[in-house]
Amino acid sequence: MSRQSYELEATVRERIGKGAARELRRQGRVPAVIYGDKKPPIAISLGFKDADKRLRAGGFLTTVATVVVGDEKVRVIPKDYHMDPVRDVLTHVDFLRIGDNTVVTVFVPVHAIKQEQSTGMKRGGALSIVHHEIELQVRADQIPDAIEVDITDLDIGDSVHIEDVVFAPGIKPVIHEKNFTVLAITAPVGFTEVAATPVA
Known part of the structure; x- marks a missing residue:
């Protein structure tokens, strides 16, 4: 039996880079990227509380999710994530966009x-x-x-x-x-x- 899918609300990042990422984290957001399925990558940010809750629930890297970006719903699976080594908080997520036969x-x-x-x-x-x-x-x-x-x-x-x-x-x-x-x-x-x- 596969895990129950879930949704995460996201917004498109207007700026990328280390400085922009630090600013997002100060605002309680987590920088992330959606890539794969032969489509251009999308730089997004997630609400820290929702993303951290899903990470701590277990099975994060083996559960299909839906990322809602504006009017678009993108089916993804987390492929990697990064934690702050000192504070043990989520700092970045990489999502793989999945198609019907991925x-x-x-x-x-x-x-x-x-x-x-x-x-x-x-x-x-x-x-x-x-x-x-x-x-x-x-x-x-x-x-x-x-x-x-x-x-x-x-x-x-x-x-x-x-x-x-x-x-x-x-x-x-x-x-x-x-x-x-x-x-x-x-x-x-x-x-x-x-x-x-x-x-x-």
């Missing part, structure tokens, strides 16, 4: 589901998520909230590799190493597997 590369979190039913967890094993995010190539309007991995049948010592994960149609993982481990059930400290002793 494919983006994004990082999506891994969620292990059915942990209560997991064989290995019931036996005292610990869940170890090796890759907390997986890089995906996916249509911008089909980005999932998370990649869910069912660990019901995993026992202590079992693991799930990227090739074991089932992705929805149209979602392609970006693989930098062959069949890497996504998660595993590790043994508790002092655990030893006791082999069955045959009866004489």
Whole structure:
């Protein structure tokens, strides 16, 4: 399931450059740019409170938004943002304009589901998520909230590799190493597997 889209009100920036950007921030605005989809870039500014709220809500870089600029509504996805290193406040956003078939590369979190039913967890094993995010190539309007991995049948010592994960149609993982481990059930400290002793 993809995240709920949202709208941000924006105004066109009449002036660009560092001085103009500083002035905007003093006015409680965040400089931003919309680019892509073979159209000219648009320099805009956003209300700081609305933009910061969306950033802090989570999933900022994986959620499609609509930026309202005057009478125009532009579908976008945030591609990058900058924070003030001292004050930890939003200072700039880059938006990618998306069309009907725009494919983006994004990082999506891994969620292990059915942990209560997991064989290995019931036996005292610990869940170890090796890759907390997986890089995906996916249509911008089909980005999932998370990649869910069912660990019901995993026992202590079992693991799930990227090739074991089932992705929805149209979602392609970006693989930098062959069949890497996504998660595993590790043994508790002092655990030893006791082999069955045959009866004489």
